[in-house]
Amino acid sequence: MGRRRRTGKRNAWQGDRLTQRARDEGHVARSVYKLQEIQKRFQILARGQRVVDLGCTPGSWWRYAADLVGPSGVVVGVDIAPPEVSPGPFLGRSVLEVTPDELTEALGGPAQVVLSDMAPRTTGDTFGDHIRQIELAQRALLLANAVLEPGGALVCKVFDGEEAHAFVVQVRETFDRVKRVRPDAVRRQSREFFVVATGRAL
Numbered sequence: 001m002g003r004r005r006r007t008g009k010r011n012a013w014q015g016d017r018l019t020q021r022a023r024d025e026g027h028v029a030r031s032v033y034k035l036q037e038i039q040k041r042f043q044i045l046a047r048g049q050r051v052v053d054l055g056c057t058p059g060s061w062w063r064y065a066a067d068l069v070g071p072s073g074v075v076v077g078v079d080i081a082p083p084e085v086s087p088g089p090f091l092g093r094s095v096l097e098v099t100p101d102e103l104t105e106a107l108g109g110p111a112q113v114v115l116s117d118m119a120p121r122t123t124g125d126t127f128g129d130h131i132r133q134i135e136l137a138q139r140a141l142l143l144a145n146a147v148l149e150p151g152g153a154l155v156c157k158v159f160d161g162e163e164a165h166a167f168v169v170q171v172r173e174t175f176d177r178v179k180r181v182r183p184d185a186v187r188r189q190s191r192e193f194f195v196v197a198t199g200r201a202l
Contacts, residue, residue: 031117032060033185034194039068042196044153048072050107052147054095054140055118059083065115076106095139100146110149116140116156130161137167145174152200160191171197
């Protein structure tokens with residue numbers, strides 16, 4: 001009797017080696033590998049930093065960043081939904097509502113890094129999803145410009161599309177160095193990339 005082939009969603013999940021690897025290594029989501037690659041290339045995070053993680057749920061970026069900044073640093077998470085892990089102060093608010101003053105108070109001072117892996121709940125409408133995601137990216141940029149100290153950095157997810165270039169140009173207005181990065185851990189069918197911006201201008 002032959003071995004039964006597994007099909008459907010379960011098989012698709014099992015075929016995602018990074019999802020399985022994340023579970024094996026104790027991460028709450030495979031997205032941690034995106035930030036790990038960005039960190040390896042750009043050395044954004046360091047000991048003792050104050051960091052904001054916008055859209056922190058389920059918590060994989062948050063915990064990874066907290067491990068790197070160590071006990072002398074702090075990472076503040078912001079999300080509507082509660083995360084699976086909470087390695088620092090958590091603001092259970094929409095990023096569209098949270099204020100720069102709230103973030104600075106929770107951090108204990110200005111930030112050195114703002115992280116944003118935010119995405120809307122996708123609908124299958126490629127253009128509509130792109131526009132909604134760009135709105136979140138613009139909010140991340142606004143908050144970053146308000147809370148980052150000079151020289152600070154922003155890592156921000158973007159869904160590629162007709163408004164993406166204009167957003168990157170907007171980031172370049174307030175940061176010295178801006179790169180478009182597509183980590184290897186991004187799913188092949190995804191249109192996402194990340195803007196890595198360093199050297200927040202005075």
